Amino acid sequence: MGTQGTGTEGTQKKHKKKESGFTGQIGFVMAAAGSAVGVGNLWRFPYLAAKDGGGLFIVIYMILALTFGFTLLTSDIAIGRRTGMNSIRAYASMSPKWKFLGIVTFLVPAIIMTYYAVIGGWITRYIVVYLAGEGKAAASGDFFTGFITDPKQSVIYAVVFMLLTAFIVFNGVEKGIEKCSTILMPVMMIMIIAIAVFALTLKNTDAQGVTRTGLQGLAVYLTPNLEGITIRRLMQVLLDAMSQIFFSLSVSMGIMITYGSYIKKDVNINSAVHQIEFFDCGVALLAGMMIIPSIFVFDGIEGMKAGPSLMFVSLPKVFNSMPTLGRFVGLAFFLMAGFAALTSCVSVLETITANCMEIFHLHRRNATILLTVLYTIASVIVALGYSLFYIELPLPNGSVAQILDLMDYISNSFMMPFISFLSSILIGWVVGPDWIVEEVEYGGVTFSLKGLYRFMIRYVVPVIMFILFLQSTGILG
Numbered sequence: 001m002g003t004q005g006t007g008t009e010g011t012q013k014k015h016k017k018k019e020s021g022f023t024g025q026i027g028f029v030m031a032a033a034g035s036a037v038g039v040g041n042l043w044r045f046p047y048l049a050a051k052d053g054g055g056l057f058i059v060i061y062m063i064l065a066l067t068f069g070f071t072l073l074t075s076d077i078a079i080g081r082r083t084g085m086n087s088i089r090a091y092a093s094m095s096p097k098w099k100f101l102g103i104v105t106f107l108v109p110a111i112i113m114t115y116y117a118v119i120g121g122w123i124t125r126y127i128v129v130y131l132a133g134e135g136k137a138a139a140s141g142d143f144f145t146g147f148i149t150d151p152k153q154s155v156i157y158a159v160v161f162m163l164l165t166a167f168i169v170f171n172g173v174e175k176g177i178e179k180c181s182t183i184l185m186p187v188m189m190i191m192i193i194a195i196a197v198f199a200l201t202l203k204n205t206d207a208q209g210v211t212r213t214g215l216q217g218l219a220v221y222l223t224p225n226l227e228g229i230t231i232r233r234l235m236q237v238l239l240d241a242m243s244q245i246f247f248s249l250s251v252s253m254g255i256m257i258t259y260g261s262y263i264k265k266d267v268n269i270n271s272a273v274h275q276i277e278f279f280d281c282g283v284a285l286l287a288g289m290m291i292i293p294s295i296f297v298f299d300g301i302e303g304m305k306a307g308p309s310l311m312f313v314s315l316p317k318v319f320n321s322m323p324t325l326g327r328f329v330g331l332a333f334f335l336m337a338g339f340a341a342l343t344s345c346v347s348v349l350e351t352i353t354a355n356c357m358e359i360f361h362l363h364r365r366n367a368t369i370l371l372t373v374l375y376t377i378a379s380v381i382v383a384l385g386y387s388l389f390y391i392e393l394p395l396p397n398g399s400v401a402q403i404l405d406l407m408d409y410i411s412n413s414f415m416m417p418f419i420s421f422l423s424s425i426l427i428g429w430v431v432g433p434d435w436i437v438e439e440v441e442y443g444g445v446t447f448s449l450k451g452l453y454r455f456m457i458r459y460v461v462p463v464i465m466f467i468l469f470l471q472s473t474g475i476l477g
């Protein structure tokens, strides 16, 4: 038996009072993996891998996921289950002086929600394009820009995606979130495996008579490229991988605290964390396996340097180059991306809703309706950030932002390392790592990497997060 103090018994009582929760470990893992697996895996991971030396990035990412990702994910879920509360009140209950950290953590999903439905709307637009058989038009270089700069279209699709998300959250944890995740996640996995296998069978001969195959593309993707590697370059790869971990695992933003607060005491947090990581890393790897070889076959190594435009600009070109099957593969790809984005967007709105229900004593339905109105307005403003409200704002990291990029920068690059830094200090040095360890070991569960957890949360996470934070502010070049 784990040795739980009275604080936890009180927590258990509060837990019973919760309006609803996940039915068991599978429902929880599906919902948490649904949150983790999103556009980060499908769009960001492949382009970072292409940019950062293929296999080199993959190896570094996997190592960081098993160390940092594991530590941050375990902490969030255990905080949620032990306190039975959402971020704002959970941190205050751990230590009253740290209430501010709960509020800061709450702000991350509150900001992300302003733009996530807009990205979901972009994906929905492409689903409609391939359904209507307009893949050829989507392959033209300025289709994407044309779409996002069209005020009417970009707003309509963002609002549709927002309402879909709200509908699921409105239906509650078990009947809304768990149900949609347990259906969509397995379907998504099957689709991504099928498309990845298909990508490996591709073959194309270009105008110069050079033939490239999917398997060659796979080799390019997986082989660590150490050409011209310097310490500085290695640092950049490390930082890219690290910031990808936060975003990808949905940690340090209160989401996993909220989901953790919905699980019962018989869920094994130790194995759940490994299962969520397995899903997240698996989908990221498969996404690369599907995107990089496809681009390589039709556009060669040069095509892989497209960066962020890989998904919305390069891929439609690839689908268009595929004889006959392109339309269906395009549809399957964007449908799958839509499912991934939807389960992630749901987790963001759920976290905000749950915090508001707790703080303002609102019923779920009222809270959801209120937040839907607010975030529909916010999504409209962000969607119009490429037309009516176009701005060019220089950021401390040297890039130029529109409204969406600004929101993304504030929440992900700036706030998340800051929150991880502070929460590792709170857990590692104020309440002590055993506060988390006890929760994971509750009911006699073996916490397999307990030693690693303690070491990471006390020494490694604070230092690295601080460096990451300085880098995002531009203080470290």
Ligand code: PFF
Pocket (backbone or CB within 6 Å): 035, 036, 037, 038, 039, 040, 041, 109, 112, 247, 248, 249, 250, 253, 255, 344, 345, 347, 348
């Ligand atoms: N983890 C999701 C992804 O990899 O796409 C993204 C995400 C979901 C980020 C939820 C933030 C969030 F609040």
